[in-house]
Amino acid sequence: MALSQIDEKLEIFPAEIAASKFLSFVGDDVLLDIFYRLPHYRAVIQCSIVCKRWFSVINSNSDEFFQYHNHKGSSSDQYSSTYFPSCTLLLYLTKNNDQPLYLKCLDTSNVGFSTITTSTTTFLDFLPWPDHDVAIRASLDDLFLVSRKCNPRLFCICNPLTKKWIALPEAPRDRLRRGLLRDYRRRYRVVLLDVRPNEFNVVYYATVFRSETGQWSELTYYHGGREPVYPVSHKIFHGHVDQFQGVCTSDGSLHWLRRHKVLIFNLCKARPHWITLPENFGRGMMRVAGESARLGVVRGRLRLLEMYKWGLFGFALKVWELSDDNEDWILVHDRVKWVATMANMMHVLAFHPDNGDEIFLARKFDICLYNIREDTYKKLGEYPKVSDEGMISMFLTGFFTLVHPLCPTSLFELPSIQSQI
């Protein structure tokens, strides 16, 4: 349409409706150009309900938008702060065989963490299994790996935001360590791993699901050389540092914390391998109740944390990050802190997946966001109040952080088998 014609039409209308006239005359390509400049796919989708024109322009190009924002998300600035519009901390408590209890708080960037909402109606209620039968095993960005309690070999990968899920074929067996992994080519693996040292070597048993084949396979790896044998007292003095929930870094490796090393499962390497922990890890004195070690991922990079009681009224907190060449641990935070009381009531829940200075702490019944650098607490909520009797049967079964990318992660499809997605 010629501009002069538009000018004429615009002049007929008062200035305040000229805008909407413009937006109906402007070409699709200009309108598209505007939408492409929105920060993420979610914002584009939100624009689609402004009016019919916008809807049709966005809807007929939705695949391109999705690809574009997906691509944008996977580029090198993936872990810039604008990459995460939000992240969620989920605590998951079970009380005998009753309904599990979920404590959930959402951090939408700029706004900070909302206070915790508690609910028994899980936000996993879209799954085909009854609530009390669902156990969360691992998380990867905005995805959960869940399995059934009545049959832990039945796994499902789901996205709680889009409420999409995919049920995997029954696994040949379940194992102690579980993890969900995705590489840069969007291939998924569910890895179940056991480690059994024997007299002569260390044996790794892995049961692995591949998204390309849609099938499970069982692998056994032998590592020569014996593991040091730790006496029972080791656990008393050094704490129980095994962590069974695998964490996935941006290079597509899964990691589990185990005694004095970190186990790594990587798609590129033929076999699982490990790296030793930092030299001064686990040197804390008076390591008694209240200490904890945690492996996690911050902005796609592997971090290790230990916290232990220091003196009578304090705690020490150290955080390391694994260097680029996967060989050195770099000490990021080293803090000794005196607190009036209850140092031994504190324990670490999780890393903030986006802010390297912040961690989630439980302080008696409070759940806090603790800024290590600034030494400030922000109370997010409390554990549910239960009677002492109830407390005994109440277990904190898991805590997970979900990171919500700019557009929700879409699930793969099982080859040749019709999934319900």
Added chain:
Amino acid sequence: MSSSSTTTTTTRLLMLKASDGVTFEVEEAVATKLGAINNMVEEEGSEDLICLPNVNGKFLGMVLEWCKKHANNNTNSDKGNDEVNKWWDKEFVMDLDQNTLYHLLMAADYLSGTELVDLLTEKVASMIRGKKVEEIRETFKIKSDFLPGQEEEIRKKNSWAFE
């Protein structure tokens, strides 16, 4: 004595005539910042008067102002140029009223002034960013023309985006 440098070529002047008869005399290097004019110059060669019946003089003037600034700054080899240009662009779009913004955008699009289109679409996008649907409608004076229930249906279908 050696001959003096001949690197300074005589700048050719073009006449641009807007829809309302207003004419602008600009250097070729400035006008060819606009893809459409660049094409005309290359294809038609010697023609010095270019009629632009689709662009109003007021907005053509503004487009050329932008071209001039960017053509001039491009000839300087100053490192801080990018910064200067950015700052100037920021000022340029800062106080535009919506009506002018849209006319400029249409003119820039018509004249294939790619960089200027980028600048202006970015401005429009910045008016959308961070706003709720109702606020976007308010900003752009758009009335929802969905049939009853249609909007809810789209919301429901993409509920993750509206939580």
